[in-house]
Amino acid sequence: MKNIVDWNIKESKKRIRKELKKDKLIIFYSRxxxxxxxxxxxxxxxxxxxxxxxxxxxxxxxKMFQKPEGLILSPGELKDLRIILKNPKNVKPIxxxxxxxxxxxxxxxxxxxxxxxLISAMGSVKKLTILPSSTIQLIGAExxxxxxxxxxxxxxxxxxxxxxxxxxxxxxxRQLANKLAISIKVDYYKHLAQ
Amino acid sequence: xxxxxxxxxxxxxxxxxxxxDGNILYFGASSGSTVxxxxxxxxxxxxxxxxxxxxxxxxxxxxxxNIAPVFASARDIDYLKKALSxxxxxxxxxxxxxxxxxxxxxxxxxxIDKKTKILFSLKTQSISQQDPEKTVGLVKEKLKKxxxxxxxxxxxxxxxxxxxxxxKKA
Numbered sequence: 001m002k003n004i005v006d007w008n009i010k011e012s013k014k015r016i017r018k019e020l021k022k023d024k025l026i027i028f029y030s031r032x033x034x035x036x037x038x039x040x041x042x043x044x045x046x047x048x049x050x051x052x053x054x055x056x057x058x059x060x061x062x063k064m065f066q067k068p069e070g071l072i073l074s075p076g077e078l079k080d081l082r083i084i085l086k087n088p089k090n091v092k093p094i095x096x097x098x099x100x101x102x103x104x105x106x107x108x109x110x111x112x113x114x115x116x117x118l119i120s121a122m123g124s125v126k127k128l129t130i131l132p133s134s135t136i137q138l139i140g141a142e143x144x145x146x147x148x149x150x151x152x153x154x155x156x157x158x159x160x161x162x163x164x165x166x167x168x169x170x171x172x173x174r175q176l177a178n179k180l181a182i183s184i185k186v187d188y189y190k191h192l193a194q
Numbered sequence: 195x196x197x198x199x200x201x202x203x204x205x206x207x208x209x210x211x212x213x214x215d216g217n218i219l220y221f222g223a224s225s226g227s228t229v230x231x232x233x234x235x236x237x238x239x240x241x242x243x244x245x246x247x248x249x250x251x252x253x254x255x256x257x258x259x260n261i262a263p264v265f266a267s268a269r270d271i272d273y274l275k276k277a278l279s280x281x282x283x284x285x286x287x288x289x290x291x292x293x294x295x296x297x298x299x300x301x302x303x304x305x306i307d308k309k310t311k312i313l314f315s316l317k318t319q320s321i322s323q324q325d326p327e328k329t330v331g332l333v334k335e336k337l338k339k340x341x342x343x344x345x346x347x348x349x350x351x352x353x354x355x356x357x358x359x360x361x362k363k364a
Contacts, residue, residue, distance in 0.1 A: 001260070002259075004237060004262055004278075004279055005255075005259070005260065005261070005262045008262040008263060009252070009255060009256065009262070009263060011265075011277070012248065012252060012263045012264065012265040013252070015266070016245050016249065016265050020245060056249075056252060
């Protein structure tokens with residue numbers, strides 16, 4: 001009986017590790033950036049990160065850089081992590097570099113920081129790949145969309161995409177969302193999923 | 195534990211024959227709130243497919259001695275056979291609210307034998323938006339091909355539009 005339980009725990013740990021992808025790190029950094037812009041502290045975020053790297057241990061920040069059971073980071077990413085833990089305000093250039101590395105095609109279409117906000121709003125890159133372009137166009141405008149459905153108010157034309165440089169009106173938002181829906185599929189299956 | 199947090203406990207409150215004993219195969223364990231509450235002599239195999247939900251389940255399993263977490267899809271029978279390694283299953287519980295709930299149960303037939311008690315919790319809304327009793331009628335006809343229906347009740351005061359079945363292999 002003990003053999004079966006131990007074998008299952010060991011095998012499940014291996015399989016869970018394959019499911020954890022680097023987009024979790026992108027979401028984590030982009031939420032830290034939002035916290036800094038709202039003048040919030042980032043202590044609770046660091047606990048969140050600890051659970052990502054060591055999912056089965058009690059929180060102890062000193063053990064952060066020991067051998068991980070969860071997400072594996074490359075040596076360059078570990079160096080960046082040390083810098084962020086010292087001073088969270090350095091997060092913006094590191095986040096941009098990370099997004100450009102894992103999503104090279106889509107980060108040429110819109111700004112990397114904005115792309116990371118889209119990912120953090122949906123929860124993962126895989127969820128973005130399933131969406132149609134019309135839904136990507138309206139991410140972040142859910143309140144306006146349901147106001148339109150219930151109370152017959154005018155339709156929203158753009159959500160978070162409005163913060164991009166290239167978007168001026170509804171037409172350009174639609175065109176950008178169309179391109180983005182294609183390029184994010186290429187990025188996910190070519191670079192991130194392996 | 196509250197009856198509106200666990201379908202197993204809600205069925206128990208409804209006076210159905212659902213007492214836990216022997217080895218249990220649990221589909222749809224989630225973060226393990228019901229699994230942690232069950233008490234048996236054998237092993238509980240908790241099958242879960244989402245990484246976010248499986249991590250709290252793993253933490254629970256490392257504290258206890260008789261919970262074996264299986265991180266796999268309930269449709270993946272080849273891996274499940276490897277994980278069970280020919281253990282005899284006394285109770286099969288299935289709680290996966292999805293359109294092909296009955297098909298998942300039929301898929302799992304090679305894992306069990308004729309004495310196994312099957313507990314099956316049905317969410318009618320995930321199959322169709324019509325009147326719940328019509329959906330239950332359709333599901334019963336589907337189940338009769340491979341199973342014998344011993345008991346069927348609705349979980350009304352605790353869960354809306356949910357039904358609970360006790361089955362056996364025909």
